[in-house]
Amino acid sequence: xxxxxxxxxxxxxxxxxxxxxxxxxxxxxxxxxxxxxxxxxxxxxxxxxxxxxxxxxxxxxxxxxxxxxxxxxxxxxxxxxxxxxxxxxxxxxxxxxxxxxxxxxxxxxxxxxxxxxxxxxxxxxxxxxxxxxxxxxxxxxx
Numbered sequence: 001x002x003x004x005x006x007x008x009x010x011x012x013x014x015x016x017x018x019x020x021x022x023x024x025x026x027x028x029x030x031x032x033x034x035x036x037x038x039x040x041x042x043x044x045x046x047x048x049x050x051x052x053x054x055x056x057x058x059x060x061x062x063x064x065x066x067x068x069x070x071x072x073x074x075x076x077x078x079x080x081x082x083x084x085x086x087x088x089x090x091x092x093x094x095x096x097x098x099x100x101x102x103x104x105x106x107x108x109x110x111x112x113x114x115x116x117x118x119x120x121x122x123x124x125x126x127x128x129x130x131x132x133x134x135x136x137x138x139x140x141x142x
Contacts, residue, residue, distance in 0.1 A: 053112075055079040058136070060090040060103060063129045068136035074117045083108045090134070091127045100127070115140055 058080055059066045072078060082092040084103035092101045092111065096119075101109045115122070119140050126134040 053077050053079055055081060057081045057083065058092070060084045060092065060126065060134075061086040062088060063126070063132040063134045065092075065124070065126075065134065065136040069139060070136070071139045071141055072115045073142040074115055074119075074140055077112065077114045080111045080113060081108060082111065089128065092124060093127050094122060094124045096122055099124075113138075 054076070056067075056070055056078060058070075060082060063086075070078075070080075080092075082101060082103060084090050084105055084107045087105055089105070090103050092103065092109070093099060094113075096116075097113060099111060099113070101111060103109060115138065121140065122138040124136050124138070
């Protein structure tokens with residue numbers, strides 16, 4: 001049996017990790033998620049701002065949501081505008097709230113949510129692409 005070179009194996013593992021990270025960044029559009037993106041995604045209409053309803057734009061692409069984490073308060077009413085800017089069909093699904101919106105490429109849907117009391121996290125996902133990591137969450141604080 002041939003002796004395996006541990007340095008060669010380590011180099012192959014590093015190459016695989018770098019290629020996977022590059023592919024992930026390419027699919028995300030070259031940007032890492034962050035609080036600045038979440039703040040930029042909030043675009044309330046004048047009527048919503050007057051009512052205190054926060055609007056958050058969530059973009060679906062291949063194969064992620066942006067932003068993928070949204071901080072909310074218990075009892076808060078928010079409007080999520082989901083835009084499919086990808087090239088394939090996506091859904092915006094929240095099992096706990098009975099939400100399952102289908103979006104063809106170019107579609108946009110408005111979803112109003114009142115955050116329930118007594119939960120810490122609410123998961124949203126794309127049904128066809130959940131296995132590819134197309135998942136996000138509402139983080140409930142307060």
